[in-house]
Amino acid sequence: xxxxxxxxxxxxxxxxxxxxxxSGSSSNIGSNAVSWYQQLxxxxxKLLIYTNSLRPSGVPDRFSGSKSxxxxxxxxxGLQSExxxxxxxxxxxxxxxxxxxxxxxxxxxx
Amino acid sequence: EEELVESGGGLVQPGGxxxxxCAASGFAFKTYGMNWVRQAxxxxxxxxxxxxxxxxxxxxxxxxxGRFTVSRxxxxxxxxxxxxxxxxxDTAVYYCARDSLGFTWGxxxxxxxxx
Numbered sequence: 001x002x003x004x005x006x007x008x009x010x011x012x013x014x015x016x017x018x019x020x021x022x023s024g025s026s027s028n029i030g031s032n033a034v035s036w037y038q039q040l041x042x043x044x045x046k047l048l049i050y051t052n053s054l055r056p057s058g059v060p061d062r063f064s065g066s067k068s069x070x071x072x073x074x075x076x077x078g079l080q081s082e083x084x085x086x087x088x089x090x091x092x093x094x095x096x097x098x099x100x101x102x103x104x105x106x107x108x109x110x
Numbered sequence: 111e112e113e114l115v116e117s118g119g120g121l122v123q124p125g126g127x128x129x130x131x132c133a134a135s136g137f138a139f140k141t142y143g144m145n146w147v148r149q150a151x152x153x154x155x156x157x158x159x160x161x162x163x164x165x166x167x168x169x170x171x172x173x174x175x176g177r178f179t180v181s182r183x184x185x186x187x188x189x190x191x192x193x194x195x196x197x198x199x200d201t202a203v204y205y206c207a208r209d210s211l212g213f214t215w216g217x218x219x220x221x222x223x224x225x
Contacts, residue, residue, distance in 0.1 A: 046215070
């Protein structure tokens with residue numbers, strides 16, 4: 001049950017900045033923290049951003065997150081070929097009593 | 111090094127059962143809530159279930175409630191997912207994930223439900 005909406009795709013050339021949106025509601029993004037995950041082809045997801053805008057150690061500062069109201073966004077600056085992956089947002093949903101993930105965005109480096 | 115290793119996946123017929131396991135190491139397993147998340151072939155991520163550190167609280171996505179049961183053994187640093195009445199649409203890679211300011215993931219185990 002994907003109740004967080006993301007654009008299906010995004011692209012950019014090396015060095016460019018790409019932004020991915022994540023739209024939710026008052027019961028999820030509006031009242032809980034958002035996290036972002038990167039999934040490279042054939043691998044498990046990896047935590048990129050937690051608590052809306054914080055980066056775990058080891059994640060480059062090219063990745064940044066923000067949240068406003070019932071939406072969140074992930075920005076990738078200085079795009080690199082290794083950033084080509086699927087990206088997902090996630091948040092707890094108070095109405096569903098469970099986590100909800102975004103629909104996923106495939107980032108292509110042109 | 112913190113690690114989560116899933117096992118127990120395989121091929122099963124519709125209506126069958128399967129028990130997944132997740133072995134944790136490198137961190138204090140008993141202090142963290144844990145989740146199961148699945149990903150059908152070529153599809154996005156879907157949260158399946160959550161269990162609190164003490165097992166007092168459990169949540170399930172509607173599509174598996176009543177068929178799947180999450181449990182844990184803190185003494186063995188292990189998480190389990192008992193899956194019954196399996197359906198074709200349960201076919202997916204199942205990941206266990208530590209719940210701590212975002213998810214830390216295992217490598218996944220594939221469950222295929224087919225006749």
